[in-house]
Amino acid sequence: MKSVNIIGAGNVAHFFGSKLNDEGYNIRCIYNRTLEKANALAMLCGSMATNDIRSLPKTDITIIAITDDHVGRIAEEVYRIHGHSLPLIHTSGALSLDVFPSELQQVGVIWPLQSIIFGQISGLENVPLCIDARNDTFKKEIEKICIDISDNVAYMPSSQKKHAHVAAVIANNFTNHLLAISESYCQEHGIDFNLLKPLIIQSIQKIETDSPKDIQTGPARRMDLHTINDQMDLIEDKDLKKIYRTISKSIIKTYHENN
Numbered sequence: 001m002k003s004v005n006i007i008g009a010g011n012v013a014h015f016f017g018s019k020l021n022d023e024g025y026n027i028r029c030i031y032n033r034t035l036e037k038a039n040a041l042a043m044l045c046g047s048m049a050t051n052d053i054r055s056l057p058k059t060d061i062t063i064i065a066i067t068d069d070h071v072g073r074i075a076e077e078v079y080r081i082h083g084h085s086l087p088l089i090h091t092s093g094a095l096s097l098d099v100f101p102s103e104l105q106q107v108g109v110i111w112p113l114q115s116i117i118f119g120q121i122s123g124l125e126n127v128p129l130c131i132d133a134r135n136d137t138f139k140k141e142i143e144k145i146c147i148d149i150s151d152n153v154a155y156m157p158s159s160q161k162k163h164a165h166v167a168a169v170i171a172n173n174f175t176n177h178l179l180a181i182s183e184s185y186c187q188e189h190g191i192d193f194n195l196l197k198p199l200i201i202q203s204i205q206k207i208e209t210d211s212p213k214d215i216q217t218g219p220a221r222r223m224d225l226h227t228i229n230d231q232m233d234l235i236e237d238k239d240l241k242k243i244y245r246t247i248s249k250s251i252i253k254t255y256h257e258n259n
Contacts, residue, residue, distance in 0.1 A: 002145065005029045005056050005086070006045075007074060008065035009037035011116045012091050014044070015127075016063050019149040021045045028057050054081050061145070063110070064090045072099045079104060089142065093165035096158035097134050108133035108142045111161060115172060130156040130164065181240060213254070220251035 004025050006013050009032040021027050027045035032038035035051040042049035053074075056062065062078065064071055071090050078086055079101045087106035090099065093113070100107040113128040129146045131153060133139035139155070146153040156164060179200065186193040206215045219227040228248055235241045 002026070002061065003028050003057075003059040005031065005059045005062040006041070006065060007031045007053075007056075007062060007078075009034070009041045010065065012112065013063075013065040014041055015112060015116045016065060016091070016110075017041050017045045020145075023148045025145075025148075026059075028059050029055070031056060053077055056082065056086065058082075058085050060087065061141075062086045062088050064088060068092050068094050071095055075100050075104075075107075087138065093130075093161060093168065096162070097132060098158075100134070105134050106138050108138055109158070109161070110142060110146060111156070111165075113164065113168060126150050126152045128152045128154065130154050130161055132157055132161065178243075181243070185240070216251065216255065218251070220248040221255055223252055223256050 002025055004016075004020055004027050006017050006027065006029075009030060013030070013032075017027055017030070021044070027042075027047040029047055030038045030042040030045065030049045031051065031053055032041075032049075033051055035049060038049035038051060050056070056078070064074055064078075066074060071092060072095075075088055075090070078088060084104065084106070087108075088100060088104065089108045089110055091110055091112065092099075093111045095109075097107060097109065109130070109132045111130040113130055116127075127150050129150050129152065131139065131142050131146055132155065133142055143153060143155075182196065183193045185191075186196070203215075219231070232241060232244060235244055
């Protein structure tokens, strides 16, 4: 079975460590600047831990699962110390293959298109894994690894992945932020946010069978300008008022101005 190093000890590192370990991969080493965090993941994977990048053993792949800002620096450091002996994979949705040193050919990407939270990893099955590599041979190797931990593996070149990441930010991060704003608004006006949860859950469940565009509802969809203006008057916070106005305009443009 293939051997693996993991650089990082956060949520994504735990995801790959846990899933690959469950499939019998030999997790040889966990590297993290904070040795305590490296030890915590290493114990789960039955591997060694280090905060010295020079100690990384030779493996079939080394997964870099850290924040985007540090991937390039770490990749350069690994290459400077280990040369071509450690094929590298990063897990970022925002970064391309160009973040790796140009001299390396055994490099690739495995991007989990999923919010990964520590403590909920065991419940994550068939997470979409988007892959890319600098050459076809290594891409096939990456694909084999991914198929072992997910039935949902897709080749996605960096040029396309950048747009998928934008779409994911809008669909996931922006939606969650709007829910957080709604929760705060409820709290300000003494409303139990739990009353909205069936509506929220129903809206998400509908997209299993229908296009989001086809199930849009609300005053902007109906072009009910009287209700929109009344609600704008109710909103005191300037930032929230701007968000409400911008999204309402976008909905009106989608369903009325373009028809």
